[in-house]
Structure formats: C-alpha cells, structure tokens
Amino acid sequence: MSLTWTPSLGATEYKVWTKNTVTNAESTNVVTQPPFLKTGLTNGQPYLFKVLATNGAGDGPYSTEISATPAAGTAKDILSFMIGGQPAKISGTTIIRYMPVGTDVTVLSAEYTVSAFASEDSINPAGSFLDFTTPKNFTITAENGSTKVYTASVVLADPITYNFDSDIQGWTQIWPLAGDGNLGVAGGLGSPEGADGYET
Numbered sequence: 001m002s003l004t005w006t007p008s009l010g011a012t013e014y015k016v017w018t019k020n021t022v023t024n025a026e027s028t029n030v031v032t033q034p035p036f037l038k039t040g041l042t043n044g045q046p047y048l049f050k051v052l053a054t055n056g057a058g059d060g061p062y063s064t065e066i067s068a069t070p071a072a073g074t075a076k077d078i079l080s081f082m083i084g085g086q087p088a089k090i091s092g093t094t095i096i097r098y099m100p101v102g103t104d105v106t107v108l109s110a111e112y113t114v115s116a117f118a119s120e121d122s123i124n125p126a127g128s129f130l131d132f133t134t135p136k137n138f139t140i141t142a143e144n145g146s147t148k149v150y151t152a153s154v155v156l157a158d159p160i161t162y163n164f165d166s167d168i169q170g171w172t173q174i175w176p177l178a179g180d181g182n183l184g185v186a187g188g189l190g191s192p193e194g195a196d197g198y199e200t
Helices: none
Strands: 013-020 026-031 047-055 066-068 078-083 089-091 094-099 108-114 128-130 136-141 147-156
Touching: 078 089, 078 094, 078 147, 108 136
Parallel strands: 094 147
Antiparallel strands: 013 026, 013 047, 047 066, 078 108, 089 094, 108 128, 136 147
16 A cells, blocks of 8 residues: 655655554554555455654654555556567557568567566566567456556567658658749759748
C-alpha cells in the first residue's frame, strides 16, 4: 500500500501506524519523508493507517485514520520495448521495429519493461536473444494472475532517401510555380526568398 501525506514544517521523521482490522495486529514504521510503501499486508483485508510528525522536541498529534484494503495488482502492460538495442513502436498489443533489408534478424535481443508487480513472459524474459524471422508473443502476467499477450515483429524495409541538392525526386510541386524564385527552379531549390519577399 502506497501512503503519502503533506510534509510538516520542522519534521525530521514520521511515524506511520498500521492496524489490521481483522486480526487487530498493529505496527509502526519510522520514515524520513513521504511517500511510504507499506509491505507485508494481506490482500483483501482492510487496514487502518495514521501518521504523525516528530523531531527532537517530540511527537506531534496523529492524523485522522484512513481505511484502505490492498488488492492484487491488475496492471499487465509492456511499458517499453527494444529490439536489437533499438526502440520499437508499441500500438495496443502490437510491437513493431522497422529495420533495413538485409539485417540479420535471427539473433536479436528483446529488452522490455513491464508494469509494477507484473511478471515478464516466462519463455521470453527481458534480455532474451530471439529469432525474429517470425513474430514473437510475450505473455505478461499481472499480480492477480490475469494475462495480456503482446506480439512483437521485425519488418524489413528499404529506407526512403531524398537528395534535395539535385531535385525534389518524385514530389509534385503545386506552389509556388517554377520560375517564381522558389522551389523547383532549374531542378534545384531556388532562392531562399521568393520574389514576393516571403521566405520559403
């Protein structure tokens, strides 16, 4: 359970009190600043929490008690993904990395991060070296046991290149017209400023 509060001026520490309302077991943790992650709780059991500030002069009063019930996490997302050391695009549950034709895709690393408390794919954990000749599935498991399947692929494609020193290669110029002192003059880019005085 993640607990936070507004820091008190002059406080050097905080005492966080916890009570299990089912067993009545109590505990106190001393922390230097918020937030505080209370661990060791039982999912599904309600707890009470309160906090006080303290310094060399003594303890301040406890805050009002709050009640919260921890539950197993449901998050099961892939947050980032890299193939062969390069970032891949995540769209829904589809992951794609474009690479130049001729790239050896038979041994590429798959590095990824997942939601807090979620588990990586048991067959292809982060850091695996995989053959991306065909798409690979990654099953992410939430703390509560639910799963989500992502599919990662490498697409080989020739990069698109343009050489603006010689011409505009396949682009159709619609404005300004050639001869206006702008793009497309004598097969080149023309002057940096049109005859009407506007930069282009």
